[in-house]
Amino acid sequence: MRPPLRRFALVALAGCSAVTLLTAADTRKPTTEWLARPSEAARLARVEAGLTPATIPGEEPRRMSLQRWMELYKIPGVSIAVFEKNALVWAKGYGVMQAGGTDPVTPDTLFQAASISKPVTALAAMHYVEAGKWSLDENINDKLISWKLPENDFTKTEKVTLRRLLSHSAGTTVHGFPGYAVTEPLPTTVQILDGVKPANTAPVRVDVVPGTQTRYSGGGITIVQAMMVDQLKKPFPQIMRETVLAPLGLKHSTYEQPLPASLAPLATSGTYFGGKxxxxxxxxxxxxxxxGLWTTxxxxxxxxxxxSKARAGKSSRVVSQAMAKQMLTKQSDDFGIGFQWEEGKNRFGHGGSNEGFQCSLTAFADSGSGVVIMTNSDSGYMLLDRIADSVAAEYGWKSYVPRPAPMFIQVGLLARLKGTEAALAWYRSMKRDGAEGKLSPDDLNNLGYQLLREGLKDDALKVLKANVELYPDDSNAHDSLGEGYMEAGQKAEAITHYKKSFALDPKNTHAVQMLQKLGAQP
Known part of the structure; x- marks a missing residue:
């Protein structure tokens, strides 16, 4: 099966319509860089020059510019903002708004924030907790009007609450959403929650006792959306504009979906692996x-x-100090309220992955420092950590600990620089030499799908075949190879591996669906 992209946002306007404020940028000459002071130029240049080099076995490390990394991964555009001591210090756009285009990315270019929409939603929800509109710990069904979350054996004792929904511990289903092509009909919120056409995701239900497990659930956040609209009796974009975006003076953000046609010229286009x-x-x-957030x-x-300022008692434009502290306190394994939270490091943030967009927000509450990186490509996640590492090194963020590049990124990088055969040979040597703890069937599975998405079917099949050879008892490896054969038009081979996948994992409903599509049975 296709590997999930890493998913770890704003919108609307102060006092005027979103159209008025956002289209004002049209009349200005595009500027790709903004500096708080001239001295930041040197620091920005060191960030650009300090990206972790590419490591190739048997060769000296290769240092490459950000533009070269973008070319390597076929990422049309990147936008970055850095802040220190609770103030923006620089922002810069790189590349273009659309693959093959010439319009430059500027600091005011709109990107989809994807799942970073969630903690911004949480800020608004917490504002109304303090206003007495609802509470964090009551049964969410008591506040839902247009729809009710079906009760079942899992909710007999423990209930789904706002706190649990916003900390991904409510036991709700549906990890994320693929979105809808601009030509497709859009479902209502109720249709999404019930999984009724034209919704393209399963019903949102509870299948784990609330409060007993942390499991990411975009479906749970959609329940929050329904509750807020039910209680406030306003469209969701208006709620977010009035509660968060306008009070903070955010002039380049909106939750409007679909994006109004008047704002389209300000927005980047999403890009698939391979640059399409x-x-x-x-x-x-x-x-x-x-x-749903479009922002910068x-x-x-x-x-x-x-x-960060609210937590320090220096601002209360959206939530109080007490509420900000609660949001940045561990509520579940990985989350505070809305934000991902790392105990002991005062680090909060979130990542985002929509169709054709990848982004990340990293911030430190004690120092008021951080970085936001947004890209208009599915490949963007392969650069996010590399950029953040360089920013953190330049600004001396002691609580920032760089993460080793995942193996699937390393093998993918080698494939791009030296070719698929070289990458497979290196990976086989790693497995042969006992690097088992660092390796996973997901490594080659990710690379295989990247190659498939780039239209490189022969190379993709080489990788997916190697994955099955190296991990013969992995159901998903066979499932993925089945899909590779399907896309290559090799029906018999696809059936063979889908059957093997199902035999290894009788719960693999995807294999059953594909076999039925191919006119076969498990």
Whole structure:
């Protein structure tokens, strides 16, 4: 099966319509860089020059510019904002708004924030907790009007609450959302929650006792969206504009879905692996609370700054100091309220992955420092850590600990620089030499799908075949090879591996569906 992209946002306007404020950028000459002071230029240049080099076995490390990394991964555009001591210090756009285009990315160019929409939604929800509109720990069904979450054996004792929904511990299903092509009909929120057409995801239900497990759930955040609209009796984009975006003066953000045509010229186009633009430029996300924010790195930085200032008692434009502290306190394994939270490091943030977009927000509450990186490509996640590492090194963030590059990124990088055969030979040597603890069937599975998405079917099949050879008892490896054969038009081979996948994992409903599509039975 296809590996999930890493998923770890704003919108609307102060006092005027979104159209008025956002289209004002049209009249200005595009500027790709903004500096708080001239001295930041040297620091920005050191960030660009300090990207971790590519490591090739048997060769000296290769240092490459950000532009070269973008070319390698076929990422059309990147936008970055850095903040220190609760103030923006620089913002810069790189590349172009659409693959093959010439319009430059600027600091005011809009990107889809994807799942970073969630903690911004949480800020608004917490504002109304303090206003007495609802509470964190009551049964969410007591506040839902247009729809009710079906009760079952899992909810007999423990209930689904706002706190649990916003910390991904409510036991709700549906990890994320693929969005809808711009030409497709859009479901209502109720249709999404019940999994009724034209919704393209399963019903949102509870299948784990609430409060007993942390499991990421975009479906749960969509329940929050329904509750907020039910209680406040306003469209969700208006709620977010009035509660978060306008009070913080965010002039380049909106939760409107679909994006109004008047704002389209300000927005980047999503890009698939391999550099092909998303048809219609982007997908539409009626799951606005979970994935619907259009924004810029600078506006997201302003949100993170507000959270840090509120926690320090220096601002209360959205939530109080007490509420900000609660949001940045561990509520489940990985989360505070809305934000991912790392105990002991005062580090909060979130990542985002929509169709053709990848982004990340990293912030430190004690120092008011952080970085926001947004890209208009599915390949963007392969650069996010590399950029953040360089920023953290330049600004001396002691609590920032770089993460080793995942093996699938290392093998993918080698494939791009030296070819698929060289990457497979290196991976086989790693497995042969006992690097088992660092390796996983997901490594080659990810690379195989990247190659498939780039139209390199022969190379993809080589990789997916190697994965089955190295991990013969992995159900998903066989499932993925089955898909590779399907795309290559080799029906008999696809059936063989889907059957093997099902034999190894009788719960693999995807294999059953593919076999039925191929006219076969498990």
């Amino acid at each position: 633009s998303v048809e219609g430029q982007w997908h539409v996300y009626p799951e606005m609370a979970a994935a 790195p600078s506006d997201l930085a302003r949100i993170a700054i507000e959270v």
